[in-house]
Amino acid sequence: MIVEIGHFALVLALAAALAQAVAPFWGARIGDEGLMSVGRNAALIQLTLIAIAFAALVNAHLTSDFSVLNVAENSNQAMPAIYKISGVWGNHEGSMLLWVLILAIFGGLVALFGRGLPNRLRADALAVQGAISLAFLAFILLTSNPFLRLVPAPFEGRDLNPILQDPGLAIHPPLLYLGYVGFSIVYSFAAAALIEGRIDAAWARFVRPFTLVAWSFLTLGIAAGSFWAYYTLGWGGFWFWDPVENASLMPWLAGTAFLHSVAVMEKRDALKVWTIFLAILAFSFSLLGTFLVRSGVLTSVHAFANDPRRGVFILVILAVFISGSFALFAWRAPMLKQGGLFAPVSREGALVVNNLLLTTACATVLFGTLYPLALEQLTGAKISVGAPFFNVTAGALLMTACLVAPFGFSLAWKRGDLLGVVQRLAFAIIIGAVTGVVGAAWLRGGSVFAPLAMGLSIFVILGTLIELVLRVWRPGLALGAALRRALGLPLSFFGGALAHLGLGVTLLGHSGLGFGAEAIATLHRGAPVEVGPYSVTLDSVGQRIGPNYKEAVAELTVRSGGAVVAHLEPARRAFDSRDMTTTQAGLETLHFGQVYVAIADPAPDGTVPARLYWKPLVTLIWLGAAAMALGGGLSLADRRLRFGAAVRAKAGGRPLAQPAE
Amino acid sequence: MTRRGRRLALIAVSLAVIGAAAGLSLYALSGSIVFFLSPTEVVQKAVEPGRRLRIGGLVKPGSLVKSPNQTVAFVLTDGATDLKVAYQGLLPDLFREGQGVVAEGVLEAPGRMRAETILAKHDERYMPREVVEALKKQGRWQEGEAVAKP
Numbered sequence: 163m164i165v166e167i168g169h170f171a172l173v174l175a176l177a178a179a180l181a182q183a184v185a186p187f188w189g190a191r192i193g194d195e196g197l198m199s200v201g202r203n204a205a206l207i208q209l210t211l212i213a214i215a216f217a218a219l220v221n222a223h224l225t226s227d228f229s230v231l232n233v234a235e236n237s238n239q240a241m242p243a244i245y246k247i248s249g250v251w252g253n254h255e256g257s258m259l260l261w262v263l264i265l266a267i268f269g270g271l272v273a274l275f276g277r278g279l280p281n282r283l284r285a286d287a288l289a290v291q292g293a294i295s296l297a298f299l300a301f302i303l304l305t306s307n308p309f310l311r312l313v314p315a316p317f318e319g320r321d322l323n324p325i326l327q328d329p330g331l332a333i334h335p336p337l338l339y340l341g342y343v344g345f346s347i348v349y350s351f352a353a354a355a356l357i358e359g360r361i362d363a364a365w366a367r368f369v370r371p372f373t374l375v376a377w378s379f380l381t382l383g384i385a386a387g388s389f390w391a392y393y394t395l396g397w398g399g400f401w402f403w404d405p406v407e408n409a410s411l412m413p414w415l416a417g418t419a420f421l422h423s424v425a426v427m428e429k430r431d432a433l434k435v436w437t438i439f440l441a442i443l444a445f446s447f448s449l450l451g452t453f454l455v456r457s458g459v460l461t462s463v464h465a466f467a468n469d470p471r472r473g474v475f476i477l478v479i480l481a482v483f484i485s486g487s488f489a490l491f492a493w494r495a496p497m498l499k500q501g502g503l504f505a506p507v508s509r510e511g512a513l514v515v516n517n518l519l520l521t522t523a524c525a526t527v528l529f530g531t532l533y534p535l536a537l538e539q540l541t542g543a544k545i546s547v548g549a550p551f552f553n554v555t556a557g558a559l560l561m562t563a564c565l566v567a568p569f570g571f572s573l574a575w576k577r578g579d580l581l582g583v584v585q586r587l588a589f590a591i592i593i594g595a596v597t598g599v600v601g602a603a604w605l606r607g608g609s610v611f612a613p614l615a616m617g618l619s620i621f622v623i624l625g626t627l628i629e630l631v632l633r634v635w636r637p638g639l640a641l642g643a644a645l646r647r648a649l650g651l652p653l654s655f656f657g658g659a660l661a662h663l664g665l666g667v668t669l670l671g672h673s674g675l676g677f678g679a680e681a682i683a684t685l686h687r688g689a690p691v692e693v694g695p696y697s698v699t700l701d702s703v704g705q706r707i708g709p710n711y712k713e714a715v716a717e718l719t720v721r722s723g724g725a726v727v728a729h730l731e732p733a734r735r736a737f738d739s740r741d742m743t744t745t746q747a748g749l750e751t752l753h754f755g756q757v758y759v760a761i762a763d764p765a766p767d768g769t770v771p772a773r774l775y776w777k778p779l780v781t782l783i784w785l786g787a788a789a790m791a792l793g794g795g796l797s798l799a800d801r802r803l804r805f806g807a808a809v810r811a812k813a814g815g816r817p818l819a820q821p822a823e
Numbered sequence: 824m825t826r827r828g829r830r831l832a833l834i835a836v837s838l839a840v841i842g843a844a845a846g847l848s849l850y851a852l853s854g855s856i857v858f859f860l861s862p863t864e865v866v867q868k869a870v871e872p873g874r875r876l877r878i879g880g881l882v883k884p885g886s887l888v889k890s891p892n893q894t895v896a897f898v899l900t901d902g903a904t905d906l907k908v909a910y911q912g913l914l915p916d917l918f919r920e921g922q923g924v925v926a927e928g929v930l931e932a933p934g935r936m937r938a939e940t941i942l943a944k945h946d947e948r949y950m951p952r953e954v955v956e957a958l959k960k961q962g963r964w965q966e967g968e969a970v971a972k973p
């Protein structure tokens with residue numbers, strides 16, 4: 163019964179989405195306030211209905227109602243409750259439902275907090291949002307319905323793919339979707355601004371909080387996914403330039419560029435057309451990502467289903483929304499009034515360079531991802547474009563972007579003094595260069611990337627810190643005065659600084675990999691194996707039984723110079739329900755680095771084949787990403803940027819005029 | 824600087840970045856593209872030893888030999904042609920005899936390959952798409968054999 167209610171609610175949501183797509187748009191054209199306000203109510207009703215549908219599906223999974231096909235295929239009574247819940251989005255149908263739920267949540271936020279906006283702009287934006295919702299709800303109901311019944315109901319479900327039964331993967335999809343779908347608001351508002359033919363700083367102020375939310379969650383989502391890959395796939399790698407990973411990286415790159423250019427637009431009223439372009443681009447990449455992952459074009463752990471109808475359906479959605487918005491852009495963008503001049507050497511100039519580098523990097527990732535697909539369609543030749551390609555292209559461009567970051571952060575708006583900035587950053591430049599040279603000497607002919615990245619990361623971190631300190635304190639300034647200055651600075655300044663620090667920290671984590679060690683060995687009881695500065699010894703091999711699996715566990719001791727520093731328990735988990743085994747790596751964090759051991763099935767004679775790694779600084783990769791997301795959150799807490807603060811800020815703003823932020 | 828000068832500066836910088844990206848892409852493409860072939864195609868196209876390749880097929884039942892130091896040898900087949908593969912390292916979780924895998928590595932001699940990476944699918948329900956297609960080409964594929972539709 164509850165399942166039918168959910169199904170029915172989803173159909174009603176489709177009707178609400180239709181109302182939301184049509185009424186406010188028509189109202190805005192004929193100037194009917196009543197019709198325009200339909201959009202707000204429809205968005206809230208739609209949110210309620212989709213929430214009911216989602217709750218019904220969660221309930222079916224929690225109560226293991228195997229008469230629902232979706233539950234029978236992806237759940238199992240023996241699974242812990244957390245995986246029963248994450249199983250809701252651990253499959254194609256459920257994850258699409260989560261997608262539209264998040265879309266509706268963002269639509270609801272606009273409805274609730276968009277009161278200060280011009281009526282027509284809000285109406286148009288809600289209409290576009292409604293149209294996206296309409297397309298995806300139709301997709302779910304027609305091709306991917308999670309509420310289909312199964313007769314007769316089986317006694318036991320098939321279980322969730324064991325590799326997805328992991329805390330990292332339980333949170334990865336919701337985080338990623340909050341990011342992907344969050345850019346839909348930006349897209350809707352860009353489309354609305356184009357329809358209106360007018361865009362100003364108030365637009366930027368309203369859109370920026372949504373951008374920050376989307377960007378921060380996307381950052382966390384990508385980091386969670388990469389951390390998951392790192393410890394469950396057992397290869398010790400954290401980024402494989404897999405097409406599915408690229409699909410999430412592209413919106414992140416476009417979104418990062420947008421985040422920077424919207425700041426220029428808000429502060430200086432410049433780069434309007436470019437900002438609109440990026441707004442459309444960011445969500446287009448989100449849609450492309452959804453298409454690549456959901457259509458079965460790519461085979462991967464994410465490609466749950468290979469139903470060709472779904473692929474065609476999403477491709478149509480993709481084509482309509484991307485080509486439609488770019489056509490609108492081509493038609494209306496020339497009408498937008500340009501404003502805000504600036505010298506090439508200025509913060510705006512640096513942000514333009516940042517934007518160029520990020521979008522070009524994004525273009526190379528797009529090329530590398532789609533080229534094999536296109537080539538196969540055209541010539542039938544199957545190729546793979548792997549890590550070496552992306553490292554040389556996107557990697558080099560992104561490292562250049564890192565190099566520009568501290569300069570941009572220190573330059574003044576409008577007209578900057580490059581020489582002065584270089585002098586201010588001299589300390590960071592010198593220390594960074596020294597680090598790079600020392601690193602290169604240490605590795606003696608190893609990879610070029612590691613010392614380069616390490617020097618660069620030190621430069622980014624120190625450069626950001628120098629700017630942070632100088633903004634607050636000058637030599638001779640009393641502590642109290644410095645504190646007052648710090649309190650006077652907007653939170654978004656500290657948010658930006660934290661995000662840049664996070665960038666440096668992530669890069670530092672990457673560079674550590676060049677200094678690591680790796681060993682493939684068969685472990686014999688009591689015989690130590692060296693990996694980097696540590697030695698690993700096998701103590702015993704045992705068996706353990708979990709709720710829905712059995713595992714073979716190797717007990718290992720890690721020693722450094724004779725002293726015991728850690729115990730590891732890498733395991734091989736066998737899941738009966740799917741006749742599948744997974745690798746549970748044994749990990750220990752030591753000084754931000756990790757000792758990482760993955761094992762294969764223990765041999766009958768008690769020896770264990772294993773792969774051992776020492777990965778210095780590796781945890782910094784994810785800590786840095788967390789710092790970036792936290793920086794986004796800090797900016798969001800800035801009271802000038804809170805949801806709906808656009809109009810109030812326009813009237814007064816902060817009395818203390820800040821020279822640059 | 825005049826408005827025109829600024830615009831020229833912007834265009835110059837854009838062209839420099841895009842040009843650099845295009846140059847890097849072409850350079851990287853020439854060095855890092857790996858072709859995917861089936862064992863039969865390796866023979867048909869007379870691929871020279873030393874080339875980096877990805878080869879997809881089934882692990883021939885009974886061919887897996889495990890040696891000390893985690894060195895393994897097995898035969899990759901598409902039904903028509905066999906290819907010997909040598910590999911050192913941990914095999915992926917879903918590596919089984921009779922299952923579809925993709926081996927990436929260097930062709931040492933005709934019919935023999937040293938693999939650096941072995942890929943198997945994350946889920947027993949699916950096969951690498953390339954393997955399915957390689958098998959279809961050989962007429963060895965039966966619909967519903969491995970990709971059990973729900």
